[in-house]
Each structure stands twice: as C-alpha cells, then as structure tokens.
Amino acid sequence: MIDTHAHIYASEFDQDRAQVVARAQQQGISKILLPNIDLESIEPMLATEAAYPDVCRSMMGLHPCYVDANVKETLSIIHRWFAKHPFIAVGEIGIDLYWDKTYRQEQEWAFITQLNWAKEMDLPVVIHTRDSIEETLKLLRQEQDGSLRGVFHCFGGSVEEAKAINDLGFHLGLGGVSTFKNGGMDSVIPQLDMNYVILETDCPYLAPVPHRGKRNEPAYTSLVAQRVAELRGCSLQQVDTLTTHNAQQLFQLF
Template sequence: MIETHAHIYAEQFKEDIGHVIERSQEAGIEKIIMPNIDHTSIDAMMELEEEYPDYCIATMGLHPCSVKKDFEKELYIVEEWLNKREFTAIGEMGTDLYWDTTFEEQQIEAFKIQAEWAAKLGKPIIIHCRESLDLTIDLVSKIKTDQLSGVFHCFNGTVEQANRIIELGFYLGLGGVTTFKNAGMDKVIPELDEDWLVLETDSPYLAPTPNRGKRNEPAYLELIAQKIADYREMSLVDLKAQTTRNARKLFQLND
C-alpha cells in the first residue's frame, strides 16, 4: 500500500516516530506522502524525509487553515522551496469553512496561485476541502487545465460529487471516515470508479474504527483498506493492488 496523506512529522509523533515507521513497514506500506501545513512544519518534515529517504516523501504547500491576512508571506516561502528543489506534489492546500469563514476569499486566492504553480511544474495538488466540497469542485472546474491533476483528500461526499471530481481528472482520497458508521460511506464506496481511489490516514487525525478517538498512524491504513474492500465486495489483495497503482500514477512514483 501507499499512504497518500500523513502528517507524521507532527508533534504527536515526536516520542516514538521510529516505532511508528516500523509498524507502517510491517503493515506493508511502501511509501508515505507527507503533506506540508505551513512554514512551521517544514523543518520537521524535511528532517523526516532525510532520515527515511524514498520512504517518507515531502510535499510543499499552504494549508487553508494557515491562510490569514498575511498569506502572501506564507506563499512566498512555499514558492522559495518549489524553486529550490523538486517535490512530489503541492499541498496540502484548499479551502476550509468549518472553523471560520473570515478568510474565504484569501483561501480561494491562495488555492488559485498554488494550482497555477502545480500546472506549471506538472505536479498534482493535494486538496483539503472541509465543509466546502461543492465550492472546491466548482473552483477546480473553473481553473482546470490538462496540466492540472490531484486528489480530493478525505473524501466523504456523495456519488454525484465523486463523479464530478473524477470527470475533472482528480482522485478521491479515502481515509478513516470511511469506517465510521454514521458517515454513510457504505452506500457511496461501492459506486465509485476504482481507477480513481487512493488510500490515506491523515495521521495523526481521524483514526479508523475501532481506534476512533485515538492518535491515528499509517499502520492503520490496513483497517481502512479492509473496510473499503468489504464495501466493494472485492478481495483485500485486489483493492491494495489497484489503489497502489493509482497512487503511483497520481504522484509519479517509481519502484
């Protein structure tokens, strides 16, 4: 499996990151994609990538919850890094209207700027869209070019929304929410096109059942994969193989 979204550089893993990586390898995870948050997360993320080369893979972007009045300063740092070296993707970026709608316009502006960089560099974008899924789908549809691709991380929408995303050439990141009884994903997941699904945990957040409420970690990807395979009435082996192929294609990963 490929873990397409985990913040394992976060403070929550400071004490036992070696064991966390060990468990992820034992669970059969080949690579871990680490989406950036803002300037405060870069050093820890880069150190982890250096410690586990070609296993922990850094991306570069600005999370919508870190978009404030001075977001241009944050974007300047992102741009500096993008000019300095190559990254697998641009993100985590997007929109978030769950906590606060104050900076919605700035979030949209930051989204457009980062998407433009991604298209220019030929890199996928990792999209965060909490309480803003339709808004973000509309936004992508307006700026979409043949050069722009990516993933809607933590997808928990409807079949109709999923199909709109896939029509735009974007993937669906399925994580811990798919295992929650009240999420309704048991009705949605069987209807999704398996060529556009990738696996993620969003560690340390959104741990899957039966670990809900605890710290999440990449090794729990197995629980998510099993639940999706059950919903789709397919073998776990086939589900893992398909989602791994998809992740390799999306993030241009080589063996």
C-alpha cells in the same frame, strides 16, 4: 500499499516515530506521503523525510486553515522552497469553510495561486475540502486546462460529488471516515470508480475503527483498505494492488 496523506512529522509522533514507521512497513505500507501545512511544519517535515528517505516523500503548500492577512508573504516563502528541494505534489491546499470564514477570499486566492504553481511545475495537487466541495469544484472547473490533476483528500462526499470530482480528472482519498458507522460512506464506496481511489490516514487525525478517537498512524491504512474491500465485495489484495497503482501513477512514485 501507500499512505498518501500522513502528518508523521507532527509532535504527536516525536516519542516513537521510528516505531510508527516500522509498524507501517510491517503492515505492507511501502510509502508515506507528507503534506505540508504552514511555514512551521516545513522543517520537521523535511527532517522526517531525510530520516526515512526510502519511505517518506514530501509535498509543499499552504493549508487553507493557515491562510491569514499575511498570505501573500507566506506563499512567497513557500514558493521559493520548490527551487530548493524536490517535492512530489503541491499540498495540502484548498478551501476550509468549517472553522472560520474570515479569510475566505484569501483562501480562494491562495488556492488558485497554488493551482497555478502546479500547472507551471506539472505537479499533482492535494486538496483539503471541509464544508467546501461545491466551492472547490467551482474554482477547479474555472482553472482546469487539462493539466491539473490530484486528489480530494479525506473524501466523505456523495456519489454525485465523487463523479463530479472524477469528471475533472481528480482522485478520491479514502481514510478513516470510510470505516465510521455514521460516516455515510457505506453506500458510497461500492459505487466509486476504483480507478480514481487512493488510500490515506491523515494521521494523527481520524483514526479508523477500531482505533477511532485515538492517535492515527500509517499502519492503519490497511484497516481502511480492508473496509473498502468488505464494502465492495472484493479481496484486500485487489484493493491494495489497484490503489497502490493509482497512487504511484498520480504521484510518479517510481
């Protein structure tokens, strides 16, 4: 099983990171993928990867919530990192219209810029979409030249949105929201194309039931998998095998 989206380099894990990784391995989590957020997250992310090289793999990108008036300078610094270190993806990138629309134009520019990096380097992208699936799909349709691939992380949309995402060749990242009674996913998950599904936690955020509201961690990926299995009427092993294969293929984890 693979947690394809975990911020275990965050300060919330500073007191017990080794135990968090150990618990994940005990639950059968073989890989933990680390998305970058901004300039400040790079050092702790790479330090975490270095501490657990058999488990953790890093991405590089600028999260839309950290796009501001200095976005060109910030992206210039982030782009230089690709020449210094091997990364498995460009991420996490995208559009966020939930918190603040002040820098919407800059967000779109940053998103397209980073999509172009992914094309140039032949890397998948990890996309953050909050209140922005339609806007993101519109930009992706413009930019898709057949080489773009990746995942809409923390997917909580409709069957129709899932199909539109899959039609562009993109995966769906299912996390804690899939276990929420009010998450709206109970009727969606049985209809998803499982060849495009991968698992994630987005820890320390969005812990699945029964830990909702507490700190999330990679070990809880198995709770997401269990809920997906229940909703689809299949075994946990089937969900594990297929989603692990999907993640290995998407991120080239061989």
